[in-house]
Amino acid sequence: MSEMATPKKVSTYLFLHLVLLLLLPVVFDHVDAHHGLKVGFYKKSCPQAEVITKKVILKSILDARSLAGPLLRMFFHDCFVRGCDGSILLNSTSQRAEKDATPNQSLRGYQIIDRVKTALEQACPGVVSCADIIALVARDVVEATGGPAWDVETGRRDGLVSLLNEALNDLPAASLNISSLKASFQQKGLSAKDLVVLSGAHTIGVSHCASFSTRLYNFSGNGDADSDPSMDPDYVTALRKKCLKNGPNNIVEMDPGSFLNFDIHFYQLVSQRRGLFQSDAALLDDHETRAYVQSHQNGYSDSFFKDFVVSMKRMGRIGVLTGNSGEIRKVCSKVN
Known part of the structure; x- marks a missing residue:
């Protein structure tokens, strides 16, 4: 049996218990916050921010469901260049901006971001950043197309710089092999699991023939008509009908038959060697991603769905500007 507690020991215990109770909110607030981000950042400054954003997105996706894919990819393309700072939205000035880089030419939906920003400026002028709008929109389009919903960490501020060359250097190309893909993600603090999970976003959206045509014709680079041997031959035949050699840069569904729905069908295609991009096929070349x-x-x-939420949150913390860094743009396409 333990010795009887003395008044001094009881007093010390009560004191330590009180200190622990006082510290718990601080500890848990620190755990919940990541680089200055937290769920409910606008709870007091703009309590209707997420409701307003979702209302605009639901109407937009109802009118044009095909915009879901590009709007989701906008978040990826923003975060991989200078971090999640809204730099993808800036227009070119004397220096060419990220949005004019070739990998970003297929992005669409900037007008939807502007609609959200206009609505938020009317409700809460100068409060919600464009960087946070991109993050919220990504969540809302995933949910609107049948995917998971999650609590988005907010508190990002907008960057002041956007450079075309940085987009060319930092965005992982669709033609990369698995080692280059893993290295690209690792540079951003993301794991091989994040790579394979976030690649699942290819379940919605379309691509142009130019993004993968080298897999269909002259794959060896010797001038032959050979195709990528890692691609299912029947899939090659089907794609060649849509993407003629030296033909128009047509649009092809990334997830045939399911490109408007956020689901798990992408992994079925990849396992059948029917991933559209080399970067999709490369997921079978590593033991963890395979x-x-x-x-x-x-x-x-x-x-x-659970893994996707975790990886989206992890990506959403890349290089964020918080506190007094950056600014809150009045218009997303230009600095104040």
Whole structure:
């Protein structure tokens, strides 16, 4: 049996217990905050911010569901260049901006971001950043197309610089092999699991023939008519009908038959060697990413949805500006 507690020991215990109770909110607030971001950042300054954003997005996706893919990719393309600072939205001035770089030419939906910003400026002038709008919109388009919803960490501020060359250097190309893809993600603090999970976003949206045509014709680079041997031959034949050699830069669904719905079908395609991009096929060339693809090829989406939420949050913390850094743009396409 323990010795009887003395008044001095009881007093010390009560004191330590009180200190712990006082510190708990601080500790948990620190755990919840990541680089100055937190869920509910606008709770007091603009309490309707997320409701306003979602209302605009739901109407926009109802009118044009095909915009969901580009709006989701906008978040990826923003975060991988200078961090999640809204620099993808800035127009070129004397220096050419990110949005004019070739990898960003297929992005669409800037007008939707502007609609959200206009609505938020009317409700709460100068409060909600364009960088946070991109993050909120990404969540809302995923949910609107059948994917998971999640609590978005907010508190980002907008960057003042946008450079075309940085987009060319930092955005992982669709033609990269698995080692280059893993290195690109690692530079941003993301893991191989984040790579394979975030690649699942290819379940919605379309691409142009130019982004993958080298897989269909002259893959060896010797002037032959050979195709990428890692691609299913029947899929090659189907794609060649849509993407003629030296033909028009047509649009092709990234996830045929399911490109408007956020689901797990992408992993089924990749496991069948029907991933559209080399970067999709490359997921089978690494033991960790291949295991993830194969474990999700049977159509059970629950674990993928949970993983996608985690990876989106991790990506959303890349290089963020918070506190007094950057600014809150009045118009997303130009600095104040």
